[in-house]
Amino acid sequence: MSKDHLGELEELILLVILKLEEQAYGLAIQKEIQSETSRNVTIGAVHGTVNRLESKGLLESAFGGATEERGGRRKRFLKITSAGMDALRQSKELRLGLWNQIPSLAITKDDTL
Amino acid sequence: MSRRPSIWVERLIERICIKDYSEEIIGDLYEYYGEVQHMNYAKRQLLFVRHVLSTVRPDLLKKPKFNPKLKNFMDVINLALKLNWRGFKANKLVTILSLMILIIGSVSFQFVNAWLTNEKTTDQFHQNINRIYLMTAQFNPGSDWSALDVQRIFNLDYSKWPEVSNTLKIHGYNNGEIKISNGQTEFFGTAFMADSTFFDFFDFPLNTGDVASFADPANVFLTASYAEKLFPDKDPVGERISIQCDQTGEYFVAGILEDIPSNSSINFDVLIPRHSKRMWRRMPQNLIMVNEEFDQEAFNQKIATLGQENQRFPESTLGATALADLYWTQFVSVPIISKYGSERYFENLQWVSWIIIIITVVAFVNLQTTVQLNQYKKTGLQRIIGATRRQLVHEVLSSRILLTVTAIALASAVYYVLFDDISNYLDLNLDFLVWPSIIGISMLVLGSGLLSFLTMIYNIYQQDIIDVVTGTFRIKVPQFQRLVMVVQYSFTILLLSGAMIMFLQVRSMLTMDTGVNQENIVSVDFFGIVPNQSQDSLAALEHQRKLDYVKSHIHSMPGVTAVTQGIMPLNRAYQSSWKKLGEENFVLINAMVVDPSYDEVFGLQLKEGRFFSDSLDSNGGSALIINEAAKELLGIDDLMNARLTTSTRAANHADWQIVGVVEDYHYEHLADDIEPLLLVYQIHDSREFVVQFDPNQRASVMSELEDIYRHVNPAGIFTYREMEDLVLRQYESEKRMVAIYSLFSLVAVAITAIGLFTFTYYEAQRRTKEMGIRKVIGAEFKNVFWLMNKTFLMALTIAFLISVPVSWFFLDEWLQGYANRIDVSAWMFIVVGTFIGAVAMLTSLWSTLKLSHNNPVDSLRYE
Numbered sequence: 001m002s003k004d005h006l007g008e009l010e011e012l013i014l015l016v017i018l019k020l021e022e023q024a025y026g027l028a029i030q031k032e033i034q035s036e037t038s039r040n041v042t043i044g045a046v047h048g049t050v051n052r053l054e055s056k057g058l059l060e061s062a063f064g065g066a067t068e069e070r071g072g073r074r075k076r077f078l079k080i081t082s083a084g085m086d087a088l089r090q091s092k093e094l095r096l097g098l099w100n101q102i103p104s105l106a107i108t109k110d111d112t113l
Numbered sequence: 114m115s116r117r118p119s120i121w122v123e124r125l126i127e128r129i130c131i132k133d134y135s136e137e138i139i140g141d142l143y144e145y146y147g148e149v150q151h152m153n154y155a156k157r158q159l160l161f162v163r164h165v166l167s168t169v170r171p172d173l174l175k176k177p178k179f180n181p182k183l184k185n186f187m188d189v190i191n192l193a194l195k196l197n198w199r200g201f202k203a204n205k206l207v208t209i210l211s212l213m214i215l216i217i218g219s220v221s222f223q224f225v226n227a228w229l230t231n232e233k234t235t236d237q238f239h240q241n242i243n244r245i246y247l248m249t250a251q252f253n254p255g256s257d258w259s260a261l262d263v264q265r266i267f268n269l270d271y272s273k274w275p276e277v278s279n280t281l282k283i284h285g286y287n288n289g290e291i292k293i294s295n296g297q298t299e300f301f302g303t304a305f306m307a308d309s310t311f312f313d314f315f316d317f318p319l320n321t322g323d324v325a326s327f328a329d330p331a332n333v334f335l336t337a338s339y340a341e342k343l344f345p346d347k348d349p350v351g352e353r354i355s356i357q358c359d360q361t362g363e364y365f366v367a368g369i370l371e372d373i374p375s376n377s378s379i380n381f382d383v384l385i386p387r388h389s390k391r392m393w394r395r396m397p398q399n400l401i402m403v404n405e406e407f408d409q410e411a412f413n414q415k416i417a418t419l420g421q422e423n424q425r426f427p428e429s430t431l432g433a434t435a436l437a438d439l440y441w442t443q444f445v446s447v448p449i450i451s452k453y454g455s456e457r458y459f460e461n462l463q464w465v466s467w468i469i470i471i472i473t474v475v476a477f478v479n480l481q482t483t484v485q486l487n488q489y490k491k492t493g494l495q496r497i498i499g500a501t502r503r504q505l506v507h508e509v510l511s512s513r514i515l516l517t518v519t520a521i522a523l524a525s526a527v528y529y530v531l532f533d534d535i536s537n538y539l540d541l542n543l544d545f546l547v548w549p550s551i552i553g554i555s556m557l558v559l560g561s562g563l564l565s566f567l568t569m570i571y572n573i574y575q576q577d578i579i580d581v582v583t584g585t586f587r588i589k590v591p592q593f594q595r596l597v598m599v600v601q602y603s604f605t606i607l608l609l610s611g612a613m614i615m616f617l618q619v620r621s622m623l624t625m626d627t628g629v630n631q632e633n634i635v636s637v638d639f640f641g642i643v644p645n646q647s648q649d650s651l652a653a654l655e656h657q658r659k660l661d662y663v664k665s666h667i668h669s670m671p672g673v674t675a676v677t678q679g680i681m682p683l684n685r686a687y688q689s690s691w692k693k694l695g696e697e698n699f700v701l702i703n704a705m706v707v708d709p710s711y712d713e714v715f716g717l718q719l720k721e722g723r724f725f726s727d728s729l730d731s732n733g734g735s736a737l738i739i740n741e742a743a744k745e746l747l748g749i750d751d752l753m754n755a756r757l758t759t760s761t762r763a764a765n766h767a768d769w770q771i772v773g774v775v776e777d778y779h780y781e782h783l784a785d786d787i788e789p790l791l792l793v794y795q796i797h798d799s800r801e802f803v804v805q806f807d808p809n810q811r812a813s814v815m816s817e818l819e820d821i822y823r824h825v826n827p828a829g830i831f832t833y834r835e836m837e838d839l840v841l842r843q844y845e846s847e848k849r850m851v852a853i854y855s856l857f858s859l860v861a862v863a864i865t866a867i868g869l870f871t872f873t874y875y876e877a878q879r880r881t882k883e884m885g886i887r888k889v890i891g892a893e894f895k896n897v898f899w900l901m902n903k904t905f906l907m908a909l910t911i912a913f914l915i916s917v918p919v920s921w922f923f924l925d926e927w928l929q930g931y932a933n934r935i936d937v938s939a940w941m942f943i944v945v946g947t948f949i950g951a952v953a954m955l956t957s958l959w960s961t962l963k964l965s966h967n968n969p970v971d972s973l974r975y976e
Contacts, residue, residue, distance in 0.1 A: 007463060011147030025137070025141075025143040026137055026138070026140075027144050027145055028142040030141075030145075030831075040394065042163060042164050043138065043141050043142060043164045043167060043168065044138075044165075044166070044167025044168035044169070044170055044173065045167055045170075047134060047137070047138055047141075047168065047172075047173055048168075048170045048171075048173055049172075049174040051134060051172050051173065052172050061707050066140075069142035069143065069144050069147050070139075070143045070144050071117060071123075071139065073137065073139050073140030073143065074136060074140065075137060076136075076137040077229065092738065097880040107892065
């Protein structure tokens, strides 16, 4: 269980990678997170998390072509593995399960949830 | 087109990050750098650096090459911590002592440094300070410059001068010259009546309110702590206050200023719009703001003779002096400047800070070297089993970093805790500033750390591995360490003898017979500010009634032995020009106003003639008493026929008759000789009363004085000034010097003692076997003991011989500034030398006694 557990940033990055489809690489993920959640994540944090996810086997990657604005460096495009999809689903189910167990009375009108 | 970020980014990331990752990270950073080009430079760089630094994290870092067991750089740090912890446990004593040296040294340094910085930055927080000039005038070539209302006296039109872009007049009312009331209670305070241009000149930040509202004559601004004093329980803004000085008025509090910082020479509690009254009686100062191209010399030449158009002052000269310089030069004394700096004092403390730096660095480096040399076997072994010199350097580096970081943290904490006490004790009047303090402390600690790092590397490269293997590597007591000890002791002796002689000088000044009674004398200001008769005749009548009340009651009080109205003989003389009738030139002589009972209260001794008396003299009459110095200066032989005239009141009194000569007495700081003095019977009826009383009835006298005060001032707060306190206050700056020197010389003694302690401690370890052998072949306790202590006693003697002449010279120089001084003599240095020697002996005793008493059998088994 603990091995499959996803951190908040990990989950966010996996979702963003899915959203970006073919165009998911470090800086693109960073920008997407910033525009979607207005959270200022550093490039280092994105790479650190991505590499951790890759070593867990939740992501796989392939190098793309080098471009000029990257100083001749290649991009590394990321794709979710089926294990990654499983982890995401599991996390979603876990949350939904918990949400469904909340007695409806506990949610009052003020907690616009 | 995107610009490339600097190349170091690439290098750094390639060096520390895993190779597979570094390419894409650099790529991302390049791309990012191109995208933030539209932002301004500083923001762009800051953002970029933040992203670069964020890549230094365990997930991305390379596996270190040199040890395959370590997974990444975090492990390297963990390992370093572990090794250093072991090192600390093995050398607990030395590590703690090293930390103590660094902490004591850097905290002391920071106190001095904070004060020096505070002085250096005085008034510099006003953006325009270097463009502000004070207008001054000199009435005739020989007289002093003074900061008058030059514009009004000489009828100047500043707007015609192209150099002047703005003007400001300030009337400064000092504590005691103005009363501020919140409706219930009256308080004294310092008030400035300033033009609405005040905030164009000075940048005193506001807590609440708007500087623009100062233009409204109904408003006043208060400083935060004064507002708290006036209105402790409510929001002061909008409250009504009333003032009473030569004018009275009511105002609304419109703004609260932040408390005036400690590095401001200009200090006030209340800021009142000058334009709220048609006139203020106190002489204002004229400040001008000049443009950027201002040339002071040319300007002063241009305006020098402008004042001579005024027919009353045909010999006058005008000039402008930079306000920022005034703090140091004290060129003129003005009420708006509440404190002055002293360059001599500043330099003195700069020396103290250098001595602290030297002693701390030297002691720390020396201690660390001693430890390292004693571990030569350990490092030798490390190298035999394959450690390279580089790895040893890494080890030293990591230990340095840890030690310095710990020292900085602890020292900052100690500084914070001690700040209030020490700055009060030294009377430094400082604000506590967090970052500058940490930076100051870090400078010294990092400097010491770096230097010890370099010497330790040097030692590592000096060490020959063969010597270690064969056991021929010998550490003698290096010459260097003896030298270091001499240096440390020389400076310590210098500081300590300075402290001692300053102390003796101050004590001699405080206990010297000045020729004036000082004990059991208090002065009470019953009237404060007196209404002007021409303006308010009713108030003047009321004042006369109060004066009669005070006079009739104070003289009949039991316990009061003498009463005079006027001032105490303490630095309050004013200068005026006098000459003997018929002579050519005026000379400047100090004068003081007194009444007939003055000699009784202060115990003046008559030499010739008589003192003033109410039956023979009248208040405001033309009789004079002079002191012996004045008699000599004026060349008076025959009292009866000597007549004096003065330039200042020539119209009123054509000639003055000298009726008596008093014995010389000190009325100024004892640094000065007794200057010629004239006493004049001219007592204004608002002057304070000076009361001499019987010490046994002190309490009843005080309470009766308070009763009288209450009767006269129902809303006021009774205060009195004790003469002995005022005398002590004259010597405050000297006492502060003594406090500073004693404290820092004790610091020096402590640091030196710690250094010596470690030295003897290791020396004893190193020579255990040697001493065992010596004992076996017949050496006695005293031989061994002497041998062990010889080194540092020699160093101490040499230091003594070097530093005594040097400090003798400097202290004699310092004492030359005092007309009444003690002589430097040999016994003072003997005391200092004995004290330092005794401390040193005590420090070394623990290690050497143990060793000297050791059973030689144990000593021989050692190692």
